[in-house]
Amino acid sequence: GAGVSQSPSNKVTEKGKDVELRCDPISGHTALYWYRQSLGQGLEFLIYFQGNSAPDKSGLPSDRFSAERTGGSVSTLTIQRTQQEDSAVYLCASSDPQGYGYTFGSGTRLTVV
Amino acid sequence: RKEVEQDPGPFNVPEGATVAFNCTYSNSASQSFFWYRQDCRKEPKLLMSVYSSGNEDGRFTAQLNRASQYISLLIRDSKLSDSATYLCVVNSAAGNKLTFGGGTRVLVKP
Numbered sequence: 001g002a003g004v005s006q007s008p009s010n011k012v013t014e015k016g017k018d019v020e021l022r023c024d025p026i027s028g029h030t031a032l033y034w035y036r037q038s039l040g041q042g043l044e045f046l047i048y049f050q051g052n053s054a055p056d057k058s059g060l061p062s063d064r065f066s067a068e069r070t071g072g073s074v075s076t077l078t079i080q081r082t083q084q085e086d087s088a089v090y091l092c093a094s095s096d097p098q099g100y101g102y103t104f105g106s107g108t109r110l111t112v113v
Numbered sequence: 114r115k116e117v118e119q120d121p122g123p124f125n126v127p128e129g130a131t132v133a134f135n136c137t138y139s140n141s142a143s144q145s146f147f148w149y150r151q152d153c154r155k156e157p158k159l160l161m162s163v164y165s166s167g168n169e170d171g172r173f174t175a176q177l178n179r180a181s182q183y184i185s186l187l188i189r190d191s192k193l194s195d196s197a198t199y200l201c202v203v204n205s206a207a208g209n210k211l212t213f214g215g216g217t218r219v220l221v222k223p
Contacts (some may be wrong), residue, residue, distance in 0.1 A: 033211060042215035043200070056210050091156055091171070093211070102147070102202075102211060104156040 002026075004105035006092050012111045013082055021077040021108045025094030030076050033095075033102075034059075034067060036088040043091065047073060082112045119201050126191045133187040134217045135199030140153035143206035145200065146177055146184050150197045160186075164181045168181055191221045200210055 005024040013019050025032050034046040045059040049069045060066070064082075069075040079086055089107040126132045138146075146163035161168065161183050164177040174187040188195055194202045201214035 043213040045210060045212070048210050102159065106156050
């Protein structure tokens with residue numbers, strides 16, 4: 001596609017429920033990143049994919065968070081047993097193989113009530 | 114020490130004035146550097162890459178100082194529409210992980 005697509009754009013969920021966030025990167029972009037941003041805060045790195053593998057998962061805040069990427073394309077970030085502190089905007093970005101031209105999606109705004 | 118550090122501001126700038134701010138990074142092997150702009154409640158968007166020789170794009174000038182490990186952004190003839198948070202982004206030597214600074218908030222006022 002022309003840009004990085006994320007869905008849903010907004011998600012309200014009850015505490016304790018599981019959620020799945022989807023990122024569809026730009027075609028041909030081999031690298032894919034997940035970040036989250038709490039209100040008024042900076043971007044917090046979560047996980048990075050190169051192709052289907054995740055060489056860096058260091059930012060996942062707990063074992064309730066997991067992510068996968070299939071076919072070198074779409075990625076899904078799953079949060080199990082959501083907590084209120086998980087409320088944030090979850091941003092996905094992709095880049096070309098040379099590592100230039102990082103493009104962000106418009107994010108998923110997650111609210112845990 | 115954070116990997117990428119920025120003065121959070123805000124920098125209050127009169128319309129038409131020049132503003133400049135820096136970003137320091139700790140990994141001397143970092144290879145790629147970028148400035149992103151983020152408007153309130155929007156995703157970050159690439160403003161410009163930063164090259165070793167320095168580069169200019171209209172009213173924006175970016176510089177890289179490898180010896181002192183910082184990059185800078187200068188905005189000339191500030192417009193009201195320049196009000197935003199400017200994020201410094203560094204790509205590690207492995208070329209894998211983007212590391213973001215906390216952002217510098219710029220407010221341009223009439």
